[in-house]
Amino acid sequence: MSNTTIKLQQKKVNLLDFTTEKLKDFFIEKGEKPFRATQIIKWMHQYCVDDFEQMTNVSKTLRSELQKFAEIRAPEVVLDQASSDGTHKWLLRLEDGNCIETVFIPEKDRGTLCVSSQVGCALDCTFCSTARQGFNRNLTVAEIIGQLWAAKRSLQPDAGNERVISNVVMMGMGEPLLNFSHVVDAMKLMLDDNAYGLSKRRVTLSTSGVVPALDRLRGEVEVSLALSLHAGNDQLRNKLVPINKKYPLKVLMDACKRYMKGKAARERITIEYVMLDGVNDTDQHARELIYTLKGVPSKVNLIPFNPFPETRYKRSPIKRINQFRDILIASGLIVVTRRTRGDDIDAACGQLAGQVNDRSRREIHFSRIEQET
Numbered sequence: 001m002s003n004t005t006i007k008l009q010q011k012k013v014n015l016l017d018f019t020t021e022k023l024k025d026f027f028i029e030k031g032e033k034p035f036r037a038t039q040i041i042k043w044m045h046q047y048c049v050d051d052f053e054q055m056t057n058v059s060k061t062l063r064s065e066l067q068k069f070a071e072i073r074a075p076e077v078v079l080d081q082a083s084s085d086g087t088h089k090w091l092l093r094l095e096d097g098n099c100i101e102t103v104f105i106p107e108k109d110r111g112t113l114c115v116s117s118q119v120g121c122a123l124d125c126t127f128c129s130t131a132r133q134g135f136n137r138n139l140t141v142a143e144i145i146g147q148l149w150a151a152k153r154s155l156q157p158d159a160g161n162e163r164v165i166s167n168v169v170m171m172g173m174g175e176p177l178l179n180f181s182h183v184v185d186a187m188k189l190m191l192d193d194n195a196y197g198l199s200k201r202r203v204t205l206s207t208s209g210v211v212p213a214l215d216r217l218r219g220e221v222e223v224s225l226a227l228s229l230h231a232g233n234d235q236l237r238n239k240l241v242p243i244n245k246k247y248p249l250k251v252l253m254d255a256c257k258r259y260m261k262g263k264a265a266r267e268r269i270t271i272e273y274v275m276l277d278g279v280n281d282t283d284q285h286a287r288e289l290i291y292t293l294k295g296v297p298s299k300v301n302l303i304p305f306n307p308f309p310e311t312r313y314k315r316s317p318i319k320r321i322n323q324f325r326d327i328l329i330a331s332g333l334i335v336v337t338r339r340t341r342g343d344d345i346d347a348a349c350g351q352l353a354g355q356v357n358d359r360s361r362r363e364i365h366f367s368r369i370e371q372e373t
């Protein structure tokens, strides 16, 4: 086979995989000026351009050079659903045929995009429908930031500076801290003024509590943190969020304290607590939660459970949620009950499923856990 044939067969480099810093290094290696990287990052992320020909301030020679070895490829939108409350859900197809979901939630003062980090999820949280899909693989940086890219392009076809998406939460499918380096690079792009320029208070990573990765996160990128707690005692949390067996509450809460050390007084970890009827919603559970959160700067988000087919859980009645909330508030905690959005299109928390080609045989694992709980 001749050299040219080999070259033609090489896969193109996807420039959505690069942070500004990494693209600069890449260009320097190719003998290009590093400022070209900033120009191209702006074209890609601020103006959602995926065609080098449209990059008018980039020299013709570089543009045609880029055509040869590079591409700008985001996941393909295969379904765009709008809920009666304005929520949007996109089904995005990846190169390997798997599909992931991304959700946009408009509110009066902000627009939040809920982004996925993995194809499926490797954790077994018993109340989450993504868990039922099993796990296939980590998303690439291009596939994570590509969700923001595709949503921005779909919501503001003319792109530009108007900011429809003001907040990003890594609360879609997957456990972001188990896809550490790709999630970190994607979040760097979210914060980068040459890309999306979101404030660090408006980019939130939600985790079930992967302690070693949580310790690494602080040194890598500064974002807000949400913790999926759901129980204030180890016995119950072991059942609901099985990774608790590896990193129990004491270890996890100490890691949260380390994460918050030296941060401004107004900064808090969002504690997510899904309200499951008769499972974790009694007065005693509220008191356990208060005890667990002692010394952790936190605000509690109570999430009414969103059902999905074949789940055995039920949403706590609103009266119970309110009583639970009042006990927390009386102890001095800040508490909000999350409004359920987009449930008519299965876009609410924990309902994202996509189309995952499960490689983990997790359904077997799952039924075992169900028998144990």
Ligand code: SAH
Binding pocket: 127, 128, 129, 170, 171, 172, 173, 174, 175, 176, 206, 207, 208, 226, 227, 228, 272, 273, 274, 303, 304, 305, 306, 307, 349, 350, 351
């Ligand atoms: N793996 C990460 C991010 C994905 S889950 C994490 O665990 O935080 C995002 C949020 O949705 C979590 O707080 C999760 O507990 C919540 N969630 C999952 N299933 C839910 C359901 N069925 N109803 C309501 N919230 C749910």
